[in-house]
Amino acid sequence: MSGKLKDELKKQGAFDSLEQEAALNVLRTADRLHNRLGRLLREFGLTPSQYNVLRILRGAGQPLPSLEIAERLIQVVPAITGLIDRLEDQSLVRRERLQDDRRVVHVALTPKGRKLLGQIDQPLRELHKSLMGHLTRAELQELVRLTEKARTWPDD
């Protein structure tokens, strides 16, 4: 399962274009990273999305509105509600409706959530090392540059 995409899709013939080949390679690589990440996080009772929410909250250093979190997750809005629900069930975050603007719901990281994040930091670092560590630093930097460039679309 670790051959090149051309081999994995054998018998399919050449790609329509280099752009397509690059896009499919990014998609497939991400699938596998996501899969491995999910396996690690499951040991801590979290899904990748749930982890990302906690991580965003820790990074922000303060409570954030639900939609702000959704935006940083690149997710469509509706999914955020159930996500927060389950995190709240686990007492990892807390909802607070604002007094100023009662439409806004702030989501805050709880001490329990912060502690869980701390437990994940080291294993996650090791996972990323094992998944990407066989690339040189120069290659990693180039991969970062290229994916960043890929995300800056002229029409976005």
Place this chain on the structure above:
Amino acid sequence: MSGKLKDELKKQGAFDSLEQEAALNVLRTADRLHNRLGRLLREFGLTPSQYNVLRILRGAGQPLPSLEIAERLIQVVPAITGLIDRLEDQSLVRRERLQDDRRVVHVALTPKGRKLLGQIDQPLRELHKSLMGHLTRAELQELVRLTEKARTWPDD
């Protein structure tokens, strides 16, 4: 929504490691590609996964067992059943249980499925062009090389 990941995750501080930064960039880039791909395919009544199944079948040039399709999708097995169900509902594929080994279900592309694929080819090529076309050919080739290398893990 198109800034660099460092900016998008502002206030979060530096990444734990270069490996992690690269992995997150790949994941985030794939999310956005997947999102755009989904929007295009929806116009044709397909989801990305459904499209991938049809594409795999066309590439194979012959009917394939369900598990063979699942393997090429990198997906866990159970998901394939409902996927094929919905494609069959749309008459895009056909199930055939083998005579030799009645455990095996072959999935075949129908003429209708093949025709639909043909209608998608050109718009999809244009989409990939618009998403990745601002990278040079050398950059695209390097992106392919790096993502392929990222997928060849020592322990996989």
Place this chain on the structure above:
DNA sequence: GGACAATGATTTACATATAAACTATTTACG
């Protein structure tokens, strides 16, 4: 040749994604 393991596929249970519609508030504006 008959119990048992192995294989191919499906079912079940749960958590995401996505789109569309809807509710509650707040703001803008005549």
Place this chain on the structure above:
DNA sequence: CGTAAATAGTTTATATGTAAATCATTGTCC
């Protein structure tokens, strides 16, 4: 004011993705 537009979240409906359990069929091995 006071009603329409805008904003923040939620609900509903459908399709995935993952894991665990199950079913049907085939293969193995005393």
